[in-house]
């Protein structure tokens with residue numbers, strides 16, 4: 001992967017902000033977009049700005065074609081069996097909500113998550129559990145993922161003839177750690193549990209093969225992988241998707257209706273109610289086409305940057321998660337040893353050095369509350385970040401910490 | 405602390421732009437929280453602190469560190485400065501609305517004009533007058549009843565509802581100081597007023613007061629009064645007969661006629677008569693003005709005239725702005 005060549009494709013990296021270069025380290029929140037994606041979206045608006053899948057005129061046909069092409073691109077990218085398994089959503093959050101609200105649970109079923117879930121994979125389950133009388137179990141990741149406890153929970157549920165639904169964050173946006181997927185899926189299969197992954201930080205950074213991983217549901221966001229804002233994907237195993245209750249209903253979700261009833265249509269349209277963000281999803285296809293070329297190199301590249309930063313700053317800051325950068329993928333979450341406020345660190349990096357990172361609780365409030373930590377500053381990397389940028393980040397952060 | 409400053413600054417900017425109104429709102433929230441001893445949760449304080457010290461850091465690490473470390477101290481200082489500035493801004497505006505100048509009745513400090521160029525000349529009348537020896541102001545004045553315009557110079561509309569009479573002395577420094585005001589009034593009010601100048605030569609105080617007064621009449625004879633008057637004030641330090649005649653020549657008046665007029669004492673009795681009338685009204689100092697029935701003694705500020713005239717004319721101050 002030639003990072004400098006990649007950077008050429010990103011207008012904001014080329015032009016900078018008000019003519020000044022930026023260092024963008026907030027990729028866990030949203031990534032930048034290459035010109036190919038922007039142009040693809042424009043192509044829709046310029047050339048075939050019509051509704052896909054409904055009308056029969058030429059523009060509509062063009063839009064339909066591009067829209068379904070995009071779906072196929074994404075299907076291939078995660079190696080799903082069929083395009084029917086690819087459901088377009090607004091974001092990861094919507095994907096998880098779709099499953100949580102539509103899956104046919106029975107009272108007493110067990111929802112199993114980790115202690116580091118993003119609010120998007122926490123709150124939907126809190127609500128559903130309350131409404132439907134489900135049990136929730138939390139697996140600690142403090143000393144590494146507690147596989148033993150996990151198996152125990154599954155076994156216990158099965159012995160009470162309750163079903164288990166595992167919904168877990170693949171890679172934490174808070175500290176960058178990943179769960180041991182293979183082992184988790186193996187155990188889950190043993191006890192007939194359903195497995196869903198919050199792959200918001202997974203799919204963008206590592207090649208994901210849903211067949212090989214053998215997961216049932218997988219949700220991720222387009223805007224975290226070079227795609228347009230407010231685009232996301234829910235992958236679901238076809239037979240499971242077919243058994244979900246309708247979620248948001250209306251136009252496009254039915255074959256026929258009477259005044260008193262409706263016949264719902266087939267996948268994937270059944271879960272894509274109303275007219276869609278065609279430009280967005282067509283743009284997402286372009287993003288995946290782009291990403292595909294580099295996906296096998298991104299993880300290694302991010303580890304390299306993380307290593308530089310970890311080694312440069314580990315005497316100055318406390319790192320959230322393991323010390324070893326290899327275990328934290330592209331995320332460096334930290335608090336200053338001298339107790340400088342994490343918001344201050346982030347804001348100073350921005351105003352002083354044009355370095356953009358995030359600070360706060362990163363939507364994982366529950367973990368911060370439980371651990372009595374106020375929040376953290378977080379730098380997160382992506383394919384276009386350079387080692388040079390990592391070094392500047394180290395240097396500037398040190399300068400800022402010296403102010404206190 | 406910084407939030408209070410932000411509230412003030414962005415509150416004012418917010419009048420003009422929604423963008424700042426949002427920050428002002430945040431600042432308000434912050435200040436409110438702080439007053440009720442809670443944490444400012446919009447993070448505005450931290451944002452401002454980082455923004456500001458970050459900018460200093462760009463200049464030098466030391467400056468940045470100082471700005472960061474002593475931010476609270478600087479905030480206090482700036483808050484106090486802001487409050488003081490605001491106080492004076494308000495005071496200036498208030499003075500302007502009420503007294504027509506930003507310095508107020510006591511001629512105090514004006515923030516819009518720290519060098520004091522608009523400050524009225526000592527408006528405490530004492531000292532801004534010339535007086536008959538042994539007198540000072542304080543005499544009871546009666547406004548003249550029968551207004552005559554046959555005894556000297558006047559300008560404006562004889563039918564005007566507002567009559568300004570000035571009792572002045574061409575040799576008096578303060579009559580001279582009142583000149584710009586007089587000119588401004590004439591220019592501003594034009595036909596809405598009638599301005600009459602009455603002789604009140606302070607002969608016991610200024611040696612040349614009488615001849616100068618008569619000379620002015622001689623210039624009026626030739627229809628060149630206003631130019632001559634200006635020349636007289638401009639050359640107040642020298643007003644002996646020879647000088648007076650010289651000035652007439654300078655201005656291109658008929659100098660034989662002028663000399664004759666002055667030498668013959670043609671206007672001696674008229675001046676005397678006007679002077680006596682003035683004495684009868686209780687005048688002891690120059691300049692003394694009457695605006696209809698109201699008197700104004702000394703070289704007062706333009707605004708004081710304006711206030712009285714507007715009132716007499718029935719113009720409210722905001723109408724006058726138009």
Ligand SMILES: Cc1ncc(COP(=O)(O)O)c(C=O)c1O
Nearest residue numbers: 091092093118120173198200221
């Ligand atoms: C791990 C994880 N899950 C879920 C989300 C939610 O993603 P979105 O806001 O795109 O729905 C994020 C994004 O912050 C995330 O990092």
